[in-house]
Amino acid sequence: MLWVTQSYYMSGRDTYFDRVLIPGLGKGRFNNLRSLYIQWGGQNKDSGRGDDHFVIMPECLAAICDLTSLEQLGLRCDERVPRFRSYEDYTEDTFPIWLIDHRNLQAHLQSLKNLKMLAIRGDAYPPRMNEMFGHNSYYRQDMANAEDFQTARDHPELAPFVQRGGDSKLYWEHAHLYRMLEYARSYRKVLPKLEWILCGRRPMKFVENDQGVVQPHPIGRRQDESKTFIGRVFGLATEIETAHEKD
Numbered sequence: 001m002l003w004v005t006q007s008y009y010m011s012g013r014d015t016y017f018d019r020v021l022i023p024g025l026g027k028g029r030f031n032n033l034r035s036l037y038i039q040w041g042g043q044n045k046d047s048g049r050g051d052d053h054f055v056i057m058p059e060c061l062a063a064i065c066d067l068t069s070l071e072q073l074g075l076r077c078d079e080r081v082p083r084f085r086s087y088e089d090y091t092e093d094t095f096p097i098w099l100i101d102h103r104n105l106q107a108h109l110q111s112l113k114n115l116k117m118l119a120i121r122g123d124a125y126p127p128r129m130n131e132m133f134g135h136n137s138y139y140r141q142d143m144a145n146a147e148d149f150q151t152a153r154d155h156p157e158l159a160p161f162v163q164r165g166g167d168s169k170l171y172w173e174h175a176h177l178y179r180m181l182e183y184a185r186s187y188r189k190v191l192p193k194l195e196w197i198l199c200g201r202r203p204m205k206f207v208e209n210d211q212g213v214v215q216p217h218p219i220g221r222r223q224d225e226s227k228t229f230i231g232r233v234f235g236l237a238t239e240i241e242t243a244h245e246k247d
Contacts, residue, residue, distance in 0.1 A: 001235045002030070003037035003074075017041075018057040026063030033067055037074035037119075037234040042097065052136055054098040054122075061108040072117035073109075074234050079122055096124035099135040102183050102199075110190035118187060119230050120199045125179075128172065139201070139223070144168045148175035161218040177202055177218060184216035201225055 004025075006017045022038065043054045054077045064073070079094035100123040109115070124135040129143045144152075152158075152174035158181075162173045180200040188194050188206060196205050197216070201223035204216040219226075230236070 001035040002033060003039070003234060003236060005039040006041040018060055022057075022060040023063045026066035028066075030067055032069050034069060034071045035234060036064070036067060036070055036072075037076075037230075037236065038064075039074075039076045039078065041078050052095075052097045052134075055101075056105075061105075065108050065111045068111055069114060070112050071114050072119075072233065073112065073115060074119040074121070074230060076120075077122035095136040095140075096122050096138070097136060098122045099124055099126070100199075102186065106187055106190050109187075112191060114193060115191045116193050116195045117233065118191070118194060118197045118199075119226070119234075120197075121225055121230075123199055125200065128175075142169050142172045142176075144171035144175060148172055151175040151178050158218070161221055163222040173223075176200060180204070181216050181218070188214065188216070198226055198230070203229075 002025075004021065017040070025033075025036070038060075040054065040056075043052075056075070064070075077096070077098040079096050100120070109118075124138045126135055127138055127141055128145045128148060129141055148171050152171045155174070155178050158174055158177055162170060162177060180202045181204065183199055184197050184204050184206075187197055194206060196203070198204070203219040203224060203226045205219060206214050207217045208214050
């Protein structure tokens with residue numbers, strides 16, 4: 001079991017984490033590793049992208065893909081704190097910067113045939129309505145567009161797994177869940193042992209139906225990053241949190 005984390009304040013200031021530390025996990029040094037959790041503080045300074053657009057560097061992905069013994073993998077990018085000029089402007093709100101490319105990630109992770117659990121945190125997606133806000137505001141600009149309304153109507157079976165709210169927000173949540181389930185299915189195609197996945201703040205488990213087909217099944221009715229569960233499974237939980245769960 002191994003977890004590696006980069007300080008939020010070190011992101012964009014050096015290249016050691018992405019150029020040396022994470023690539024060093026490959027090359028046969030951790031051939032028997034079963035659990036890995038990596039947390040990035042933000043964008044690598046020489047990635048060629050702005051600090052509000054995170055991508056996992058190719059050498060990091062290559063190293064992770066070498067760890068074919070992995071049974072559980074966690075990938076997270078910290079959300080950013082908005083810039084503020086004075087304490088009056090300060091807010092604890094944060095925004096995601098990882099505009100995730102699931103197809104690219106799947107192409108790299110498909111070598112991890114023993115993977116049973118995949119936790120993706122800090123991921124964001126293209127906006128549904130107003131593109132001027134960008135992926136950083138994906139979860140805040142939760143207003144459904146015409147495609148979202150149609151998706152919700154086409155998949156009424158998902159209604160029990162969506163928290164009630166205003167009409168537009170409800171349809172947005174409904175369509176968002178459908179998209180995350182589709183991503184989950186695509187991961188299961190290349191990772192045949194996958195039992196649990198988190199993406200888009202929606203945890204899902206894989207269940208075999210009456211026809212013998214394994215399908216993703218939503219857990220809960222609302223967005224949930226499963227922080228406590230992930231902390232326990234990956235060994236990140238504190239002794240106090242662990243004791244509290246047992247009470």
